[in-house]
Amino acid sequence: MALHKPYADIPGTIIFDAEMARIGYHLNQFCMSLMQEANRQRFRADERGYLDEWPMTEPQKAAVLARDYNRMMALGGNVYFLAKIFSTDGLSFQHAAATMTGMTQQEYAQMMLDGGRSPAGNRSTQENSNG
Amino acid sequence: MARVTAGVSTSHVPAIGAAIDNGKTRDPYWQPLFAGYEFSRRWIKQEQPDVVFLVYNDHASAFSLDLVPTFAIGCGEQFASADEGWGARPVPPVRGHPELAAHIAQSVIQDDFDLTVVNRMDVDHGLTVPMSLLFGQPRAWPCRVIPFAVNVVLYPPPSGRRCYLLGQAIRRAIDSFDDDLNVQVWGTGGMSHQLQGPRAGLINQDFDRDFLERIVTAPDELSRMPHIDYVREAGSEGIELVMWLIMRGALNDKVTQKHRFYHVPASNTAVGHLILENR
Numbered sequence: 001m002a003l004h005k006p007y008a009d010i011p012g013t014i015i016f017d018a019e020m021a022r023i024g025y026h027l028n029q030f031c032m033s034l035m036q037e038a039n040r041q042r043f044r045a046d047e048r049g050y051l052d053e054w055p056m057t058e059p060q061k062a063a064v065l066a067r068d069y070n071r072m073m074a075l076g077g078n079v080y081f082l083a084k085i086f087s088t089d090g091l092s093f094q095h096a097a098a099t100m101t102g103m104t105q106q107e108y109a110q111m112m113l114d115g116g117r118s119p120a121g122n123r124s125t126q127e128n129s130n131g
Numbered sequence: 132m133a134r135v136t137a138g139v140s141t142s143h144v145p146a147i148g149a150a151i152d153n154g155k156t157r158d159p160y161w162q163p164l165f166a167g168y169e170f171s172r173r174w175i176k177q178e179q180p181d182v183v184f185l186v187y188n189d190h191a192s193a194f195s196l197d198l199v200p201t202f203a204i205g206c207g208e209q210f211a212s213a214d215e216g217w218g219a220r221p222v223p224p225v226r227g228h229p230e231l232a233a234h235i236a237q238s239v240i241q242d243d244f245d246l247t248v249v250n251r252m253d254v255d256h257g258l259t260v261p262m263s264l265l266f267g268q269p270r271a272w273p274c275r276v277i278p279f280a281v282n283v284v285l286y287p288p289p290s291g292r293r294c295y296l297l298g299q300a301i302r303r304a305i306d307s308f309d310d311d312l313n314v315q316v317w318g319t320g321g322m323s324h325q326l327q328g329p330r331a332g333l334i335n336q337d338f339d340r341d342f343l344e345r346i347v348t349a350p351d352e353l354s355r356m357p358h359i360d361y362v363r364e365a366g367s368e369g370i371e372l373v374m375w376l377i378m379r380g381a382l383n384d385k386v387t388q389k390h391r392f393y394h395v396p397a398s399n400t401a402v403g404h405l406i407l408e409n410r
Contacts, residue, residue, distance in 0.1 A: 006359045007286075007358075007359060007362050007363070010330070010362060010363055010367075011329070011330060012328045012329030012330030012331075013325065013327070013328050013330050013362075013367050014327065014328055015286050015362065015367060016284065016285060016286055017285070017286040017287070018285065018286070021196055021285055024196075025196050028191070028195070028196050029195060029196060029197070031191070032191065032195040032196075034216055035192070035213075035214050035215065035216055036214070037214070037218075040216075069327075070328060070329070073327055073328065078191065078284060078285075079326045079327040079368075080190040080191040080284055081191045081195075081196075083190070083191070083215070083216060084191070084215070084216040085216075086216075087215060087216025087217045088216055090217070092146065092398070093145065093146065093326060093398055093399055094146070094398050094399055096326075097326055097327075097331040097332060097399050098331075100327060100328055100329060100331045101329055101331050101332060102329065108331075108332060111332055112332055112334075112395075112396040112398070112399060113396065115334060115336065115395055115396075116323075116332050116333060116334025116395060116396060116401070117325075117330065117331075117332040117333045117334065118333075118334075119333060119335045119338070119363075119364060122330055122333060123363050123364070124363065
């Protein structure tokens with residue numbers, strides 16, 4: 001019997017559960033390797049070559065090269081692991097989060113200064129379709 | 132006898148650590164946040180703990196997907212600041228309290244909470260940012276720290292109820308330690324925030340203010356809130372708030388609230404902070 005996942009209807013959200021962790025194991029372990037400066041330097045010098053050392057899927061590698069964080073998460077990445085990539089790039093959590101929302105970092109930062117994204121209309125897809 | 136004198140809860144946003152490390156605490160963006168901790172810096176000098184039992188979560192620093200303990204207690208002598216991808220934070224090493232940690236592990240496991248004993252791990256911003264907020268930038272931290280890492284990265288984390296009951300078991304363990312020690316229990320993380328996907332940036336001030344109120348006055352009821360309410364209302368990373376319930380479980384039913392602070396935003400996150408003293 002499939003496990004009940006009540007969080008599946010939350011819009012714009014992928015919960016990193018045990019199933020996603022299985023799918024993303026090698027992607028996330030690649031990210032962990034970037035906690036060492038020597039590995040960061042090797043990755044920067046040859047991203048594709050470095051990725052090819054890991055048994056990741058081709059779509060996972062393509063998402064990393066494109067810095068497509070939503071795609072990486074759909075393929076099993078978790079944001080705290082993926083943080084090692086944007087940290088290696090010298091970029092902040094706020095920069096990475098902005099790219100996930102389709103906003104510029106400036107627009108996103110202003111939304112946060114204005115109190116953040118409201119939960120109204122963002123609790124579930126049911127809430128959205130009910131207007 | 133060791134005694135739990137107070138609880139502290141605070142968010143542990145990495146950008147706060149970067150602001151401290153880079154001398155930006157007086158910048159207009161950060162000044163209102165650090166103003167909310169001025170009382171706390173004075174308070175902790177007066178109430179200087181011997182040991183802080185510090186509940187936090189590891190953010191894929193010490194624990195990769197090779198090993199994901201739900202509850203891990205740091206029993207080592209010393210813990211270094213983790214390199215999270217941009218170099219380690221320039222903070223002193225954390226000195227543990229192996230005797231008390233071993234005592235708590237033995238007591239709590241026999242009380243049916245299955246802890247993972249860790250002797251070697253680096254500690255990341257989840258632990259070091261709260262230390263910096265309360266103690267500033269000393270050359271050495273002024274107390275011992277028992278790191279207590281809770282998995283909130285790989286879903287499902289432990290329930291709020293289990294965290295609250297675990298806090299009670301930790302309290303019983305500390306109360307039965309023979310040495311005369313002033314112990315504080317800190318719960319960190321939260322408040323509402325979501326760092327992923329098109330819903331990133333979610334903040335729920337009503338939820339946060341209600342949580343700040345009920346964790347003081349009605350923690351038993353609050354501890355029964357299910358995971359889905361945290362995720363839906365406070366964001367996928369807002370579920371870190373279950374860690375505050377470990378802190379609260381370790382305190383008396385009735386506490387004195389010495390300080391409460393709430394601020395939006397710190398980078399992507401709503402910041403909440405409480406100081407509670409045992410009556």
